[in-house]
Amino acid sequence: MRRDVFQAIADPTRRAIIALIAIQAMTPNALSEHFDSTRQTISKHLRVLTECQLVKQEHRGREIYYQLEVDKIKEIDKWIAQFRKIWENRYDQLDDLLLTIQHIQDQ
Amino acid sequence: MRRDVFQAIADPTRRAIIALIAIQAMTPNALSEHFDSTRQTISKHLRVLTECQLVKQEHRGREIYYQLEVDKIKEIDKWIAQFRKIWENRYDQLDDLLLTIQHIQDQ
DNA sequence: TATATATGCAGCCAATTGGATGCGCAAATT
DNA sequence: AATTTGCGCATCCAATTGGCTGCATATATA
Known part of the structure; x- marks a missing residue:
């Protein structure tokens, strides 16, 4: 698996997730309400983001921020x-100026 | 086809191409000498970069810079x-400080 | 004019990706 | 103790991707 930062931000949904949690930490459930995708799909995106260390988890009971x-x-x-x-x-x-110099050289 | 800037820079080869032509304009042939991939593969990468307008062509005879x-x-x-x-x-x-405040609130 | 060079495009293929569904598990709630 | 809630994981699937080879085309060069 490649899993680098650039590959992670290539997906528009993941960029949206990043933008959302930049404001405040959020749970997968809360996040998925902002998208058409299922919670599991968002969870998968969060996994990618976690693997390249763009996000970190904060466990709070059964919730993960x-x-x-x-x-x-x-x-x-x-x-x-x-x-x-x-x-x-x-x-x-x-x-x-540079363009002009180049034209002169071309002649 | 998605073809946005973020998807374009997701590939390490394309990032390397960008870094190379940032110094000076280059032809596909000259570029492919820097990689293990074939000229056609580099050409395909250049197509992606062109489509999202990260690079532009400058035709010079049969060469394209x-x-x-x-x-x-x-x-x-x-x-x-x-x-x-x-x-x-x-x-x-x-x-x-914020962490401390949070801990107090949690109690 | 024939040949060599520079390039892009089409088609093929294996690997990856983003999405969904159906679990299982742990923590709250009743 | 039984149920609900929040979550991750495994699996499946269609679409995309990055690589290749084999062309066709256009421009230099012999």
């Missing part, structure tokens, strides 16, 4: 960071 | 942004 592991989101942010410097250092003017 | 669409990466960053305020406003001290 799922809570976001914000640090794991940072992992995605870390991957994005390598491109951030590109769009931060890119200005329209500079773009035009 | 693939170039990163940095703006599309921002879309992922935008999704991450909603969680950034959580980890920025979260300090260990505050965490401990």
